[in-house]
Amino acid sequence: MGSISPDSAPNGFNSPSSRERPAFPADLPVAHISNISHKKILEGDIDEISKVIKSARDIGFFRVDLRESEIGQRFLAAADNMFALAEETFDLPAETKLADSFLKHGDTLLGYKGLGASVVDKEGTRDNNEQYWIGCGDIEGNGRSRAVYNDVINNKMAQLQEFIDLGKIVTDRFLLIFSAVLGLGPESKDFLPKLHSHSNNSGSHVRLLKCPPKPENAHVNLQPHTDWGTLTVLFNMLGGLQIFVPENLVAPGEEAGWKYVKPEPGMALFNLGDAFVKWSDGELKSTIHRVSNPPGDQAKHTRYSLAYFTRPNHNVPLKPLGRKVVPADAATLYPTFKEWALRRAMAGRSDSFKEGDWEKGQGTETVMSAQARAAV
Numbered sequence: 001m002g003s004i005s006p007d008s009a010p011n012g013f014n015s016p017s018s019r020e021r022p023a024f025p026a027d028l029p030v031a032h033i034s035n036i037s038h039k040k041i042l043e044g045d046i047d048e049i050s051k052v053i054k055s056a057r058d059i060g061f062f063r064v065d066l067r068e069s070e071i072g073q074r075f076l077a078a079a080d081n082m083f084a085l086a087e088e089t090f091d092l093p094a095e096t097k098l099a100d101s102f103l104k105h106g107d108t109l110l111g112y113k114g115l116g117a118s119v120v121d122k123e124g125t126r127d128n129n130e131q132y133w134i135g136c137g138d139i140e141g142n143g144r145s146r147a148v149y150n151d152v153i154n155n156k157m158a159q160l161q162e163f164i165d166l167g168k169i170v171t172d173r174f175l176l177i178f179s180a181v182l183g184l185g186p187e188s189k190d191f192l193p194k195l196h197s198h199s200n201n202s203g204s205h206v207r208l209l210k211c212p213p214k215p216e217n218a219h220v221n222l223q224p225h226t227d228w229g230t231l232t233v234l235f236n237m238l239g240g241l242q243i244f245v246p247e248n249l250v251a252p253g254e255e256a257g258w259k260y261v262k263p264e265p266g267m268a269l270f271n272l273g274d275a276f277v278k279w280s281d282g283e284l285k286s287t288i289h290r291v292s293n294p295p296g297d298q299a300k301h302t303r304y305s306l307a308y309f310t311r312p313n314h315n316v317p318l319k320p321l322g323r324k325v326v327p328a329d330a331a332t333l334y335p336t337f338k339e340w341a342l343r344r345a346m347a348g349r350s351d352s353f354k355e356g357d358w359e360k361g362q363g364t365e366t367v368m369s370a371q372a373r374a375a376v
């Protein structure tokens with residue numbers, strides 16, 4: 001892993017397109033998300049850890065301020081590199097990107113997803129985003145998947161490696177906090193991290209996203225969904241991400257519904273995925289979210305986002321863990337992570353979409369996501 005000198009430490013994201021980004025509108029109603037200090041988490045600060053657990057039990061989202069820890073600063077710098085990589089990659093000719101399409105390379109969800117290749121609603125309306133999923137196992141060279149990547153990506157494997165190394169260090173610390181919630185105990189501190197290897201037997205990956213500007217009031221860019229895996233670290237420069245805030249979590253005087261999440265410089269957004277809902281038998285939440293148009297003047301700009309997805313190894317069953325009890329006769333009811341991900345991915349494809357697929361592709365059935373689905 002490389003390092004950065006203190007005077008080049010970033011405090012935001014600095015890719016070419018981000019330099020001229022207009023401000024997020026000041027008067028827009030937003031979701032209230034806790035800001036967590038990474039430095040305090042590393043120091044074992046009990047109040048900060050309690051804030052993380054509270055966020056995970058209610059909305060399932062929190063921000064982590066990465067500016068004050070050395071690891072956090074390195075993670076921000078590595079994220080900057082990823083934004084530059086995203087811009088260069090998505091600028092490649094369509095045929096170069098389509099040669100990497102995951103649909104062409106069999107039994108992998110990794111590679112390129114073209115504009116409109118997924119649906120955003122029950123009617124089968126096409127999405128407005130491009131994505132690259134770059135497998136952690138492919139980056140490590142740890143038994144390659146069948147995925148194919150263009151040379152812009154292949155030439156940046158060292159930067160990708162640095163980004164996932166830091167992603168793993170940062171997220172493993174949070175897995176430890178949630179191990180305690182599951183009752184796994186301090187002696188099992190490696191248990192959850194080991195379920196998330198950087199190999200091609202795992203769903204963990206780096207995701208680059210691009211949403212081109214589109215007419216106001218057009219359909220959403222990225223469908224309402226809960227994340228399928230364990231913990232997502234999301235880096236955003238422009239607004240557009242919205243989460244569904246249910247009745248029981250709105251601030252006094254506010255209404256339940258879709259709320260923008262304001263991107264904050266130097267902070268990453270963390271959210272829990274379906275695996276944590278299953279392992280905790282619903283105690284930890286995976287909240288439904290979507291990408292709408294960036295608000296105000298930001299809507300005219302292309303929106304790039306970046307995520308490090310911590311996902312379980314393929315053969316890990318999504319069933320209650322630790323002190324969460326599994327009924328003796330229930331073993332066959334629980335899918336492995338791979339089965340869970342394939343079901344969700346296949347039902348959302350626009351090329352083969354048919355009535356009933358939207359319902360087939362849904363994730364965790366928490367009270368929150370049920371409410372959100374009714375309002376979509």
Ligand SMILES: O=C(O)CCC(=O)C(=O)O
Pocket residue numbers: 207209222227234236240241289290291305306307
């Ligand atoms: O681009 C974003 O802000 C969110 C992306 C997202 O939710 C996802 O890729 O799962």
Ligand SMILES: [Fe+2]
Pocket residue numbers: 225226227289
């Ligand atoms: Fe997501």
